[in-house]
Amino acid sequence: MRVTTLDNGLKVLVQEDHTAPLASVWCWYKVGSKDERPGLTGVSHWCEHMNFKGTTNIPREQVKGIIEQFGGSWNGYTWIDQTTYLETATRDALDRMLFIESERMANCLYHADDCESERTVIISELEGGENDPDQLLDQEVTATAFKAHPYRHPTIGWLSDLQTMSRDDLYGYYRRYYIPNNATLVLVGDMETDDALRRVDRYFGGIAPGPAPSRLRTVEPQQTGERRLTIRKEGTAAYVKLAFHAPAVTGPDFFPLLILDAVLTGAKGLNLWSSFRMPPPQRRARLYRALVERGLASIVGGALLPTQEPFLYTVSATATDGTPLTSVETVLLEELDRVVRDGITDAELTKAKTQLKARLVFDNDSITNIAHQFGYFETIAGLDVFLEMPSRIAAVVLDDVVRAAHAILCPSNRTIGWFDPIAR
Amino acid sequence: MTLPTPLASSRAGLAATRTALPNGAVVIAKETRAIPAVTINLAVRAGSVCDPSAAPGAVHLLSRVIDRGTTTRSAGDIAEDLDSRGITLTVGVTRHALSLICTCLSEDFDAVFALLGDIVMSPSVPDDELAIRKAEVTTAIRQDEDNPAVIAVESLMGLLYPDGHPYGRRTKGSADVVEALTRDRLVRLHVERFAPSELTAVVVGDVPTGRATGVAARVFSDWRVPPPAPVMLPRVKGSTRRQRLVIPMMSKAQADVAYGFTTIARADPAYYACWLMNNALGQYSMGGRLGDSIRERQGMAYYAFSSLDANVVEGPLTIRAGVGPANVDRAIASIDEEIRRLTQEGISAKELKESQQYLIGAMPRALETNAGIAGFLQVAEFFGLGLDYDLRLPDFLRSVTLDDVHAAARRILDPDRATIVIAGPYSDR
Numbered sequence: 146m147r148v149t150t151l152d153n154g155l156k157v158l159v160q161e162d163h164t165a166p167l168a169s170v171w172c173w174y175k176v177g178s179k180d181e182r183p184g185l186t187g188v189s190h191w192c193e194h195m196n197f198k199g200t201t202n203i204p205r206e207q208v209k210g211i212i213e214q215f216g217g218s219w220n221g222y223t224w225i226d227q228t229t230y231l232e233t234a235t236r237d238a239l240d241r242m243l244f245i246e247s248e249r250m251a252n253c254l255y256h257a258d259d260c261e262s263e264r265t266v267i268i269s270e271l272e273g274g275e276n277d278p279d280q281l282l283d284q285e286v287t288a289t290a291f292k293a294h295p296y297r298h299p300t301i302g303w304l305s306d307l308q309t310m311s312r313d314d315l316y317g318y319y320r321r322y323y324i325p326n327n328a329t330l331v332l333v334g335d336m337e338t339d340d341a342l343r344r345v346d347r348y349f350g351g352i353a354p355g356p357a358p359s360r361l362r363t364v365e366p367q368q369t370g371e372r373r374l375t376i377r378k379e380g381t382a383a384y385v386k387l388a389f390h391a392p393a394v395t396g397p398d399f400f401p402l403l404i405l406d407a408v409l410t411g412a413k414g415l416n417l418w419s420s421f422r423m424p425p426p427q428r429r430a431r432l433y434r435a436l437v438e439r440g441l442a443s444i445v446g447g448a449l450l451p452t453q454e455p456f457l458y459t460v461s462a463t464a465t466d467g468t469p470l471t472s473v474e475t476v477l478l479e480e481l482d483r484v485v486r487d488g489i490t491d492a493e494l495t496k497a498k499t500q501l502k503a504r505l506v507f508d509n510d511s512i513t514n515i516a517h518q519f520g521y522f523e524t525i526a527g528l529d530v531f532l533e534m535p536s537r538i539a540a541v542v543l544d545d546v547v548r549a550a551h552a553i554l555c556p557s558n559r560t561i562g563w564f565d566p567i568a569r
Numbered sequence: 570m571t572l573p574t575p576l577a578s579s580r581a582g583l584a585a586t587r588t589a590l591p592n593g594a595v596v597i598a599k600e601t602r603a604i605p606a607v608t609i610n611l612a613v614r615a616g617s618v619c620d621p622s623a624a625p626g627a628v629h630l631l632s633r634v635i636d637r638g639t640t641t642r643s644a645g646d647i648a649e650d651l652d653s654r655g656i657t658l659t660v661g662v663t664r665h666a667l668s669l670i671c672t673c674l675s676e677d678f679d680a681v682f683a684l685l686g687d688i689v690m691s692p693s694v695p696d697d698e699l700a701i702r703k704a705e706v707t708t709a710i711r712q713d714e715d716n717p718a719v720i721a722v723e724s725l726m727g728l729l730y731p732d733g734h735p736y737g738r739r740t741k742g743s744a745d746v747v748e749a750l751t752r753d754r755l756v757r758l759h760v761e762r763f764a765p766s767e768l769t770a771v772v773v774g775d776v777p778t779g780r781a782t783g784v785a786a787r788v789f790s791d792w793r794v795p796p797p798a799p800v801m802l803p804r805v806k807g808s809t810r811r812q813r814l815v816i817p818m819m820s821k822a823q824a825d826v827a828y829g830f831t832t833i834a835r836a837d838p839a840y841y842a843c844w845l846m847n848n849a850l851g852q853y854s855m856g857g858r859l860g861d862s863i864r865e866r867q868g869m870a871y872y873a874f875s876s877l878d879a880n881v882v883e884g885p886l887t888i889r890a891g892v893g894p895a896n897v898d899r900a901i902a903s904i905d906e907e908i909r910r911l912t913q914e915g916i917s918a919k920e921l922k923e924s925q926q927y928l929i930g931a932m933p934r935a936l937e938t939n940a941g942i943a944g945f946l947q948v949a950e951f952f953g954l955g956l957d958y959d960l961r962l963p964d965f966l967r968s969v970t971l972d973d974v975h976a977a978a979r980r981i982l983d984p985d986r987a988t989i990v991i992a993g994p995y996s997d998r
Contacts, residue, residue, distance in 0.1 A: 216926070263868060268893070381715040425657065443708035507672055
């Protein structure tokens, strides 16, 4: 892989991969919902939507099909630390992809009419999410677990902010963060590196850098006692979710906790773009055996996501029809207490490492997924964190897992949420 | 054991090999070297159309328990075998197939294929496992009952395919039917419907095709079960009038609209014209014409799209939109308008060219991953499209004319015959 930085501060990563006649381009921005102030929650995500609506040099009516002409797909997503855009298409579309991303960085329009039209689209997206009790519970648990850090509000934003945000709010935010010195461009696929870099320079080299964006500096104070919430709403299934403050991806306990999660709920990949498509191997995982195999829950899962700052480790379960949430929660807590008390076995450690090794292979099955991983980790922590991942996982020993379990799974560090349905 | 000679495609393209075993099972193998992994995709033509008429959901329940014990392996053995290799077995059911899909590291291929073969041929359906899976399925059915999107689509299918037609039944069945299903019934279902003549095993990944085929032949060659009786599907009667069903779910924030028609069979010569018509209507770029109207121009919905499922018999074309309750009527009127315009005017030459370019150009992406290739090969085999279908598909699409698309639209779409379901915080009163 070639890594370089243009004079304007744009970091560029290029990796040749000639497996298929395809190229994938991702442009990453260090801006996500953690950068949003009260009153502007959801602005990062709304900007992402606005950045598909034409630019100075891409008229609105030419947006449709601009990459589809090359058989390509394009998309974007926003989360707590980052906003990113991608195109994957046949290799002859490389110029087109770079042109789109350079335009997106410098020349989006934010017409007032488009902003208004998109307001209702985003509110529709929010309401669609609220139709799902599990997603609603996740939002409420996160907001309860954090009382100061901006990770507390949902990426889509709070409804009142979405109703009141103005075009100028959106455009000002766009101009502040969409600058080359706040971005990383990743190219993977059937290309020649030197040629690709010349093209990158042609499209991006003339974009002026901007002042480094200011960052919110709030650090979440240490949680001092268990927090609880219960949502009572019409529904047909009951859910419980436990959230523990967890280390950032660069924290010393991140990889031990990743191992611990694999022991408890099965190893997930570390690719937010693709991992969720393949459920984890979890039939022998502790929480699966304790809950699903005993008929108390139909689903159990854990989530430790790589983040720039300390976020959450969550454990979620869906109670089987007729099973009280108390029974599910009791068993969950017993199992977590047991792992804190007794640690994990050597065999469990070995199995977790094997699972993670396999998942890291599966995470990289396409140029789109490979490019995602480079850009994601470069944006939140640095490329080295990604490249060192296999060795960091391999280096975890039993004592590390015990230390992480003690530090993270303690009662004073947890928030427990229930969705307790009311029958219609 | 002597293997039949594989038939290889003579031109470039996927060039997978296809081997028919003497017992009727088909093995398709394709070697790739992008990552040291292999996708195994075993499909048995025993989908939900094989549900006993009195027990809809039986095949789905069988899919949930089939991998929880065989005559030689306990559920624990299988779990350990999968988990220790870091792999997940996904068992899925469509109308016509029950599939076992697993991606493993290349070094584990032989053992994992043998395990999957054992699961397909010899499930033991232990009573204790069945009880647990029943509770899971019942809970999932209860969750579906709280999901406006699922309710809307399942209700639409029930209306499009009435009178117990298998396409109109819920794949998961109902809680009371699931509860009443016994081990004996599921074992009988397996005996009746699972046979080598119904199996297609696809292997794609970092394993030589000869070895993949050899392993598959070793696992399946001794499987001797006569072919099951064919499932006779009732004739599909297209709707002759506009139907509208409202399912109020007043505690929800958003309504789901499902709007549809019965269409054509996959084997119909008009299939490619219908595919392109659907692409222009509700797929191209961000939801085709429907996305342009409902999302982009009117800002009413986060999603608005259509999907076509031409199948063994006339499958559905389904239009979906998620909208706030105040916009339901306007969204349906917009769908009506787009349908009417399409039937009256067809699509433009530009739209046809764009959709053709996109669908042809998207093939390298669709065939980039092992899982993508395996899925493509399964579909090609199921519908008898040939080993070189990836090479012929572009010409099928290119040969479609504007008149073909217009004729397809007139044949399938008509707002006066549309079936519409609205589920969510909306009421006719």
